[in-house]
Amino acid sequence: MGALDEGHFNAELENGVKFDCLELGFEEKPETLAIENAVTVLLQGLGEDINREGLKKTPLRVAKALLHGTRGYNQKAKDIVHSALFPEAGLDNAVGHAGGAGGIVIVRDLDLFSYCESCLLPFQVKCHVGYVPSGQRVVGLSKLSRVADVFARRLQDPQRMADEICSSLHHGIKPAGVAIILQCLHIHFPNLESLLLDSNHQGWVKALVQSGYGVFENKNADIWCDFLSLLKFRGINVDKTQMDSMEQCWCPLQSSLSAKIGPPNPGMVTAVVSILRSLGEDPLRKELVGTPSCFVKWLMNFQNTKLEMKLNGFGCGKTDTLKANGDISHNKEHIHSELNLSFWSQCEHHLLPFYGVVHIGYFRAEGFNPIGKSFLQSIVHFYGFKLQVQERLTRQIAETVASFLGGDVMVVVEANHTCMISRGIEKFGSNTATIAVLGRFSTDPVARTKFLQSIPSTTASGGL
Incomplete structure (x- = not known):
């Protein structure tokens, strides 16, 4: 009783684990096929045999991973928030703030993953959310995480992600204020030549960003001190002086890819453009114009040479x-x-x-x-x-x-x-x-x- 049929088990192993969010017919969808074709072009550009074991199903696996990792384009944050607002009274006949009016609520250490819009490499995020309820209503706490995930599951940079999460919660919950702090970590992937010359390569770039609405719009407001103190209370050390120092482009690959690599393969660049369109993005958006070339130059680190x-x-x-x-x-x-x-x-x-x-x-x-x-x-x-x-x-x-x-x-x-x-x-x-x-x-x-x-x-x- 309850044993998995051997034939079914073998089919599962052959086809791979299916994501719950990927409905039947996923493999026949136009965007799936477009990404598969594009990945095939990229593998061939690396000099790989696309029929060798290990690569046969790589195009489909990459399509599943990318569409799963960017599923936020097909989700609406307001639908998540509106379904989870609950009445909750504040203090009665007392001086102070609590409950559904004036008392800060914080959710810490939300683990998120997003894709860098400049190079298409995933980056890791610790998200901290704080909001001050108003109108004697609160939001289900799990929804804060779900809203953050909606915007993480898109091509992003840290500051825009923080602003989008913050704006969505502000308009959806209508609190007295809402604040977001993101601690982001982007892998700084070197090339082989640089590693042989520099053994002390630093493999990570960090970014610390914030966004605030309502009572959090004033960065010097006392409410920010409460927020940061409650983070520090659990060992999360956030230096407020660092939160406004992030450069315009934080992606390490944008600056580290050597010009000596030469112009990228045009066919591979076109393939990456096709991937961006299939994800629901506009390749002509100014932040994405250089992304295909950047990704191809990085990918060529793994060219199949002797x-x-x-x-x-x-x-x-x-x-x-x-x-x-x-x-x-x-x-x-x-x-x-x-x-x-x-x-x-x-x-x-x-x-x-x-x-x-x-x-x-x-x-x-x-x-x-x-x-x-x-x-x-x-x-x-x-x-x-x-x-x-x-x-x-x-x-x-x-x-x-x-x-x-x-x-x-x-x-x-x-x-x-x-x-x-x-x-x-x-x-x-x-x-x-x-x-x-x-x-x-x-x-x-x-x-x-x-x-x-x-x-x-x-x-x-x-x-x-």
């Missing part, structure tokens, strides 16, 4: 790091480890970034120099800059390091996947770990445990 050949050439010049240093004792071998090697990559299933850290352990005989950190970091970068899955990335790093070190290697990769939190199940804070063990590490549990215990409990993988 990186293995480049890596072999690079490795030939690094063999001096493996030479003996004085007397060698093969009976005295130690586990050397290199921890928290950063990486950035691109999920080949959804064309969304994943990023994190790599930990590498290996045996070295006493008397040999440990292999250089920069060499191991280069190996990580070489395999990261491809359309990837984490399991394959882990194996490729392990096999390549083993080819230089004699086979006794252990690799752990810890990663955050934006496809896990910007679509579908939306598992905020989730992290994936994979492991590869070669040589003695595969047969020696003591060695494995020793290496795993050397990995720090916190890593530099980023996030809000």
